[in-house]
Amino acid sequence: xxxxxxxxxxxxxKKGDKPAVGALWDAITPKLFGYLVNTxxxxxxxxxxxxxxxxxxxxxxxxxxxxQVRFSAWLFAIARNNCREHWxxxxxxxxxxxxxxxxxxxxADNISALNDNMDLDKILDKLSDDDKEMLRLRYLAxxxxxxxxxxxxxxxxxxxxxxxxxxxxxxxxTQTK
Amino acid sequence: xxxxxxxxxxxxxxGQKSQQLPANNTTMKEEIMAAARPAASASKPAKRYRxxxxxxxxxxxxxxxxxxxxxGPDLLAKRTSFGISVGGSGSVAQRDFAVSTNMADVxxxxxxxxxxxxxxxxxxxxxxxxxxxxASEPGVVRTxxxxxxxxxxxxxKIANPILYTxxxxxxxxxxxxxxxxxxxxxxxxxxxxxxxxxxxxxxxxGGRMNNLSIQEKYAYISFSLPKEKFDQMMVQLKDLVPxxxxxxxxxxxxxxxxxxxxxxxxxxxKTELVKLQTEKEELTATHETKSxxxxxxxxxxxxxxxxxxxxxxxxxxxxxxxxxxxxxxxLTAEKKSAETELKTLNTRxxxxxxxxxxxxxxxxxxxxxxxxxxxNLDMQVETVSGTINIQHVSIWEIIKIYVxxxxxxxxxxxxxxxxxxxFKGRNRKVEVPV
Numbered sequence: 032x033x034x035x036x037x038x039x040x041x042x043x044x045k046k047g048d049k050p051a052v053g054a055l056w057d058a059i060t061p062k063l064f065g066y067l068v069n070t071x072x073x074x075x076x077x078x079x080x081x082x083x084x085x086x087x088x089x090x091x092x093x094x095x096x097x098x099q100v101r102f103s104a105w106l107f108a109i110a111r112n113n114c115r116e117h118w119x120x121x122x123x124x125x126x127x128x129x130x131x132x133x134x135x136x137x138x139a140d141n142i143s144a145l146n147d148n149m150d151l152d153k154i155l156d157k158l159s160d161d162d163k164e165m166l167r168l169r170y171l172a173x174x175x176x177x178x179x180x181x182x183x184x185x186x187x188x189x190x191x192x193x194x195x196x197x198x199x200x201x202x203x204x205t206q207t208k
Numbered sequence: 209x210x211x212x213x214x215x216x217x218x219x220x221x222x223g224q225k226s227q228q229l230p231a232n233n234t235t236m237k238e239e240i241m242a243a244a245r246p247a248a249s250a251s252k253p254a255k256r257y258r259x260x261x262x263x264x265x266x267x268x269x270x271x272x273x274x275x276x277x278x279x280g281p282d283l284l285a286k287r288t289s290f291g292i293s294v295g296g297s298g299s300v301a302q303r304d305f306a307v308s309t310n311m312a313d314v315x316x317x318x319x320x321x322x323x324x325x326x327x328x329x330x331x332x333x334x335x336x337x338x339x340x341x342x343a344s345e346p347g348v349v350r351t352x353x354x355x356x357x358x359x360x361x362x363x364x365k366i367a368n369p370i371l372y373t374x375x376x377x378x379x380x381x382x383x384x385x386x387x388x389x390x391x392x393x394x395x396x397x398x399x400x401x402x403x404x405x406x407x408x409x410x411x412x413x414g415g416r417m418n419n420l421s422i423q424e425k426y427a428y429i430s431f432s433l434p435k436e437k438f439d440q441m442m443v444q445l446k447d448l449v450p451x452x453x454x455x456x457x458x459x460x461x462x463x464x465x466x467x468x469x470x471x472x473x474x475x476x477x478k479t480e481l482v483k484l485q486t487e488k489e490e491l492t493a494t495h496e497t498k499s500x501x502x503x504x505x506x507x508x509x510x511x512x513x514x515x516x517x518x519x520x521x522x523x524x525x526x527x528x529x530x531x532x533x534x535x536x537x538x539l540t541a542e543k544k545s546a547e548t549e550l551k552t553l554n555t556r557x558x559x560x561x562x563x564x565x566x567x568x569x570x571x572x573x574x575x576x577x578x579x580x581x582x583x584n585l586d587m588q589v590e591t592v593s594g595t596i597n598i599q600h601v602s603i604w605e606i607i608k609i610y611v612x613x614x615x616x617x618x619x620x621x622x623x624x625x626x627x628x629x630x631f632k633g634r635n636r637k638v639e640v641p642v
Binding site: 053066172173 | 214215220222223226227228229230231232233237240241243244245246
């Protein structure tokens with residue numbers, strides 16, 4: 032979905048257009064839920080946060096401003112805030128055992144591709160939280176550098192540099208595997 | 209590079225595969241759709257945010273503000289400097305200080321100012337204050353007076369202020385024989401074109417080229433032009449390029465002292481010539497008188513000799529003959545002496561006459577030279593000699609001419625631009641509901 036299509040749907044959603052909300056859900060939820068699962072390592076918790084995020088977004092649609100930033104980026108910002116709030120109250124991160132990860136990626140038919148994904152997950156686990164976050168936002172949430180910059184309140188250049196460095200570190204780990 | 213491409217591919221693939229839907233996706237979706245309500249600000253059209261416009265506007269305003277602050281004119285005062293002659297024993301000292309007024313506006317109607325004697329600082333301050341309208345402000349006249357006093361070193365009385373000019377001509381001769389010299393520097397992107405146009409202008413005004421050198425990035429023209437055509441030529445030359453690309457220097461030198469010298473010398477020579485002529489006439493007259501006198505004497509002696517020769521021929525008396533011979537000898541000697549005297553007189557006259565003639569000739573030659581000098585001087589005064597330097601200018605130099613921003617300002621602008629482009633993003637917060 033292009034930026035303009037997304038913003039157009041967001042405008043309609045602001046007016047209470049339910050099909051527009053449904054279209055946004057279909058476009059954004061796979062990335063958002065995947066991001067939350069990868070971040071929280073708890074599927075149930077990820078579902079809760081997902082629902083909480085959407086409800087907050089729907090109830091505060093008037094706060095969303097068309098600033099050439101995707102509606103999805105705004106949703107991700109809400110989701111990140113919710114995650115931080117959860118961690119602040121819980122003060123721990125729950126890591127998911129490997130068999131749950133397998134179920135999570137269950138749509139993959141190719142076993143070697145599945146194994147490859149799991150390997151990459153393990154490699155990414157070795158990275159710092161910041162690096163993991165950058166890679167999640169860039170490759171999982173498919174955000175542009177500009178959107179990442181808005182989300183993290185840094186410059187576009189800084190966002191680009193951080194993603195690049197995280198990628199290099201991930202590559203280094205794959206080579207030493 | 210291949211490694212990078214490979215890891216990015218893998219990460220992209222991983223990202224794709226990590227995307228997933230919750231188990232109860234449909235239920236959750238319906239709940240969310242049901243929760244959808246028109247937002248409070250939905251009826252209002254959203255403002256379109258154009259960050260590029262914002263950045264450009266901030267940059268433009270900052271740049272203009274910085275340029276104006278650093279290079280803007282001082283709008284509060286026009287500055288003119290004039291010299292103040294401080295009288296005293298020994299040499300006259302002249303000091304500059306700036307006053308915020310146009311010299312033409314200063315009212316020197318004070319009688320003290322019009323006098324030749326010293327004037328008080330207060331009078332000068334009051335005149336300045338009146339001319340600029342500041343005199344009504346309390347303490348201003350005193351402030352001005354104290355500034356003048358500081359400038360001249362504490363003396364409360366100063367000589368009449370005089371404008372800075374070149375050395376004044378003698379008061380008894382107010383003639384101006386100004387020899388004008390003109391120099392111009394033209395900056396352009398097309399040296400050849402401007403050089404050709406300049407030549408056309410000069411020749412069109414009746415001038416001539418003295419020296420010409422045209423290259424790709426530089427041209428030099430030296431010319432002479434009748435003075436009456438000078439103003440016209442300047443106007444046409446200035447129209448060739450924009451004002452800021454044109455600089456001119458006009459200097460004028462009063463050749464009055466040379467003219468006076470020529471005139472004085474001419475007068476002296478003419479006087480000398482008259483004297484020499486008179487001397488020659490007197491010499492000739494004297495010579496003619498004296499030579500006539502001597503010639504008369506010689507003629508008389510010759511006549512006497514002839515008489516004695518007749519007597520000798522008629523006489524046989526020896527005693528008489530002896531006396532006649534003695535007389536003949538005496539007359540002959542006297543005649544020879546007279547002839548010698550005449551010859552000497554003539555020789556001296558020749559020498560003196562030639563001397564005087566040589567003097568006259570010399571003076572006439574000098575007079576001719578002075579005439580030539582005079583003509584040359586008049587020609588030089590009536591002719592303007594000029595040079596034009598035409599220089600190629602780069603785009604960067606043109607920018608520097610029109611926007612003489614100091615490097616500090618440029619640095620500030622660059623920093624502002626870097627900040628806006630690279631760091632502004634830090635401050636742009638995505639508002640999220642709590």
